[in-house]
Structures are given as C-alpha cells and as structure tokens.
Amino acid sequence: MTSANSGATRAFDDKRERLLRAAARCFNEKGYSGTSLKDVAIQLGLTDAAIYYYIAGKQELVYQCYMRAADIGQRTLDQAIAEGGSGFHVARRYLELHVAAHCGNEGPIAIMSEIPSLAPEHREEILTRSRTHSRNFEAVLHHGIDDGSIVDCDVRMTGNAIMGAVNWIPKWFHGDPAVAEDAVRTFPDYLMRGLKP
C-alpha cells in the first residue's frame, strides 16, 4: 500500500497521527531546518527512511502538520459558535477550547512558520484556511460588538493580538501539566478582560 492510499488501516492511521505530532514537536522546538527526518523518526523508534512509508516527504510532512493545526483551530471555533451565546461568550469559549488544545492532550500543534516553503498548491490552501479562520474569529468579535457584549474596538488588530498570543503558546509550553493549568486558567481571562465594554 502506498501512503497516498485512502483505504488505510487503523494502525496505519494511528502511527501516522503519532508521526505528525512528533514532527510538530520537533518543528516547534528545533525549527524546520533544524529538524531532520531522522530526528522525527527517532521519536517513533524508526529509521529516517521509514517515514516515507507514511508520508511523501518533508514538505508533505509540514503540510500535514499545518493541516492538522488548521483543523484544530477550525474545530474549536466551530464548537464555540455552535454552543451559542453572546459574541463575548463565544470568543471566550473559543479561547478556552483552543488554549486547552494547545496545552492538553491534543499534543503539540505546529506553529505555521514555514508556509512559504510549501509547494504552491499546499501553500495556497493553508493560507486560505488561515485567513478564513482569522475572518471567522473577527466575525465573532463583530457580533459581540453588535450585541453589546464586547467593547467597540479595531476588530482586525484585536484579532491579531489575540491570535498572536495563542499561536505563540508552543514557544514556551513544553508539556508541563502545572503550566498547562496556569495557561488554561489565565489566558482566556486576560485576553477577554480587555474586551469588556
């Protein structure tokens, strides 16, 4: 079976998922150029060449990591929106979920630092998803302003600030559960405090 095969077995998918997490951890901690496929492979008790059984190459690996990151961001925002409530409440819930995803059992989420080195199609796809996510979050802020739950503010810039704070998490969070608790408790609180009318 080739790695592009969609009829993958359960064990295959599991290992592929573990591969993506290991890669995300490496990329976040050692940088893209700083991590060789060997580094990633070692974490799974494999040889570098074995990775090619699961993925087409290093670029593809980055792409998959970014897709996974995009999935998580989208899912947390969608869930927060689905749960309903005021704009403020939705934004806060999203932050809770997303910070928890970063610090919790979702394992490391890749920082999108190497989008430009992706293949053109992949690059466009990731960029589009990334922008869409930002626009969706900004829409939540807009709703909050309209329903009076969020102070009138520059939505684009405020969104940039919040996204930056969250996206930066992997830079200082390295798995310590005590720190995870602090983050989950503090981040949504602090970031939303500045949005109260």
Next chain:
Amino acid sequence: MTSANSGATRAFDDKRERLLRAAARCFNEKGYSGTSLKDVAIQLGLTDAAIYYYIAGKQELVYQCYMRAADIGQRTLDQAIAEGGSGFHVARRYLELHVAAHCGNEGPIAIMSEIPSLAPEHREEILTRSRTHSRNFEAVLHHGIDDGSIVDCDVRMTGNAIMGAVNWIPKWFHGDPAVAEDAVRTFPDYLMRGLKP
C-alpha cells in the same frame, strides 16, 4: 579588512545593518530554510558570495538578527522604565515603544524561530537575553500589582500572552503604513485594558 574586524568604517556598518534588515525580512516572510543567502543578497543588489564579506555565514547572520531583535526589545523596555511612573504606565509605554519599533522605521525585527539551530554559545546567549527580557517585563507587571495600578494576575502567563501578541506582529505586518497606525493605536490599548484593576 575582515568582517570580524572591529575597526569598521561607517559605510561598512551601514551596509551591514541593511544586510541584517534584509535578512530579518526574508527570515520572517520565507522562513529560515526557505531563504537562501542569494535571496538576501539580491535585496541588496549583491551576489550571494558577497555576503561573506560582512558576515561569517548563515548561522552568524541569524545570530546577528536575533541580537538586533534582543537589543531593540531591551532598549524599549529600558527606556520605558527610565521614563518612570506606575507599573501600569511603564508597561504601557513599553508596548507603545516596542510595537512602534516593529511597525516603524526600525525595519523588520526577526522572529526568533530558529534559536536551536544556532551554535551552542550563540544559542545560550540568545536564550539568556530572551529570558532576561521576559523576567524584566514580568518585574514591571509585579511593580504594577504592588503599586495598585495593575490587577492581581498570574504575571508569568500574562507576560507570555503579551509577548506572544507582540512577537507575532511580523507574521501579519508587512510594511503598510496604514496598518502600522492601526497597530500602534490598538495594541497597547487592548493589551493594557485587561490589566486594569
């Protein structure tokens, strides 16, 4: 004259500074592995090999970019502290200065995404400076809490959030002056709002 020579002329220093900015722009926009020395050289109308007249190599170039970033962070914080006032006021002033540095005429400031790929001595130096800067900012927040100008909060986490928001700026700011204005106006406001008692 060798690039390690300290008795450098004015023109040499100027060009070296331009080199660092060009490199920071490339690294921020195309990632470390995504930018070749040729990319950087082209921005200065030079050939890739010419870069070695100003810098020992790619690692050294990254190191210098990071040192420059550290300098700017330190300088803005020092200035804010020197100007005095409550903890809240100092923190706010620091944010104004630092955001302005990111978006203004200081040119692009490198995001420290590739610290692990530095040479060990350089890596340690950058890490130390980076940690020191964080601790210094946290100290400002502590002062604010003590003097009653800042709400009681988890200083470490709040600092992480603020630093993340600021450090992420180069991800979305690409030189548009109108955007720069928005950022300078919005960022300190929003980020400090959450700290009011």
Next chain:
DNA sequence: CACTAATTTTAATCCGGATTAAAATTTTCG
C-alpha cells in the same frame, strides 16, 4: 505451516545551497 501483504532497514544516490578561493572591479587618497 506456507504464503502474501505490511512494515522497516540498509545502503546507496542526489542535490541545492552554503562555503571557499582566487580573480576582477571599484574606491580611496597620496
């Protein structure tokens, strides 16, 4: 057990971009 598919390894190859050396050009300044 024997046979086939799945998984991993070993052992090359390959290649882009960093680096170097020497030559050429430009600048400085008497």
Next chain:
DNA sequence: CGAAAATTTTAATCCGGATTAAAATTAGTG
C-alpha cells in the same frame, strides 16, 4: 594619475540531509 585597500564577482568545491531502491524483517491469514 597610480598604488593600496575595500568591495564584489566568478567559478569551483563541499556537504548534510532528503530521497530512492532493493533487501530484510515482521505480521496477518488461509
């Protein structure tokens, strides 16, 4: 102008890590 220093280029070399191919091992299945 002309010599020495400064700057840049041209033309290799060099190398680490990605990638590939084929062989070996392991797991599943009748």
